[in-house]
Amino acid sequence: MIVNTVPVRKGLVVVPASLTPADRSTDKRRLRKHAILNTLRKNAFISRADIAKSTGFNMRTTSMLIEELVRQGLVLEHDAMVTARGRRPTPLSLNVRAASVLGIDIGRNRTIGRLMDLGGELITEVELDTPAIDRPLKFANWARRTAHRTIEQAGPGIPPVCGIGAGIPDLVERDGKNSLFDKQRAAARIRGELMRDFDIEVLVDVDVRLMSLGSLWFGAGKNYRHFAVLKLGAGLGLGVVMDGVLVGGGLEQPMELGHIPMGDPEARCYCGALGCLENVASGIGIERMAREEGMPDPLAPAVAEAARAGNPAALRVFERFADGLGRAIATVVNLYAPEAIILSGRLTRAAELYTHRAREAASRHALANRLRRAELIVSDPNARLGALGSVSIVYDRIFHSHHVDVDEVI
Ligand SMILES: [Zn+2]
Structure with a gap:
């Protein structure tokens, strides 16, 4: 039994929440905060006014949400420049060390574990030979071992892990019988085991879809x-x-x-x-x-x-x-x-x-x-698009909100 001493940061990965009226204002706030984080990811050292302009939120809302993000340690305030014409607005940036993302790419031959910070910088990577896997539970155990090996190699002091992405080979089942090819069961098992160990969001998809996301984010x-x-x-x-x-x-x-x-x-x-x-x-x-x-x-x-x-x-x-x-x-x-x-x-x-x-x-x-x-x-x-993709699927849920029905909440 592996004892979990891994620092984690919960709640940063956006998953579609319940859309009951009581939750809507919370969801709306939350998605707006993620939109601000995405703006800061793309533009470092910009002001509150620039963020308001870029997101389309009014100044009051923007300032309020940024205060919350600063308190949560996700946004950093920097010293304002003082020029001859006076003090410039406070520049802000995304705190890329506020969290890290773990990606696991299980290929037929090689498995890669990758830990990256919120800004997309590599913290550590492990590469292992994929063992013969013939059951969903073995898939899950292998994903779990790779996850722990990666965290172990990264050593102490890593930013808390906020989400895990995992890629599995896209194998087509033969007559729907062979359990090796049962992607849904394998994915459910991987998700279950990793969530039990880490208690954070785990996203699993097939390799080529993750490679597409890897290409979108890094390629x-x-x-x-x-x-x-x-x-x-x-x-x-x-x-x-x-x-x-x-x-x-x-x-x-x-x-x-x-x-x-x-x-x-x-x-x-x-x-x-x-x-x-x-x-x-x-x-x-x-x-x-x-x-x-x-x-x-x-x-x-x-x-x-x-x-x-x-x-x-x-x-x-x-x-x-x-x-x-x-x-x-x-x-x-x-x-x-x-x-x-x-x-x-x-x-x-x-x-x-x-x-x-x-x-x-x-x-x-x-x-x-x-x-x-x-x-x-x-x-x-x-380029290791698969491994990059397994991390990208988590970034996609932190910085984009297209997977949530925004019309329902904004
Ligand atoms: Zn065929």
Whole structure:
């Protein structure tokens, strides 16, 4: 039994509260305080008047809420500059050490634990080999061990932890039977175990959705309002951010781009269906096609190496992969009209082998105007978007309130 001596800060992560009339004024106050924190996150050393202007709240409300935030230790007041024309207004900033956020990214092979402060600065990171996990409880125990290892490594004196985000692989169940693939049960278990240990909010989602949030907060997605992240790993995953908000499906029903029937029509997918795109445009697809070509080592890294050396069979595999990826890109472009398509995941290490051809393939299928507007970006394979995303899902609940029905409370 692990004894919990971890400092925590409760109540900073906004979860939809009860919307009874009695709660509304509290909720309204609370969401307004979070809007102020977000303004300060984006602009350090601004005055109360600037905050009022930026949030649209009146001066009296703004000042009152800021007093509360200062008392709570979330906002810092700095010395005002004195100029020849008199004293300037007091500059304010977000106290980034008022709390920290813990992220856990459980990949098929590697697990990363990451602790960051409120300003997005890394405090510590651990990287572990993911053990063989075949039951939701094992998932939960592994998440718990990673959480404690990360906190332990960070040492004493860390800002109190205010929330935990956890990413799990997006595996599709086979005929709804295999408990390994039961994401909801795994997520519920992880949440239960971590909440019991830490007594703070725990948010769990599938990896590609978290990668999209990681991209929005820390990666190429920062520059766009609408974008899609395609995760090219063992499978083919999709996360979509529209107007700065992660959309679609959620943990229960994430968008399964890999299982739309645009692959080889006769190829049987592990999900049980025929013609899934994942059997072409993914690591699994590369392995299947390399076997068909009779390659001795059909795993993606070996096939990529062979393709770089000019091996014709390996080149054919990557051509088919690129064509499949092009169909995936065209589909996403036609459905969402994103400003950018961000390719991520392990297979981006071989991006030079397929991006050109994938773009060409996409142009055969996509609406020309939309495709022209969509930038194709290959994210840095070492950027750790998944781990960043597991922290970002918590930031998203601290600084944004789109997940709360604001109309009901403001
Ligand atoms: Zn499938």
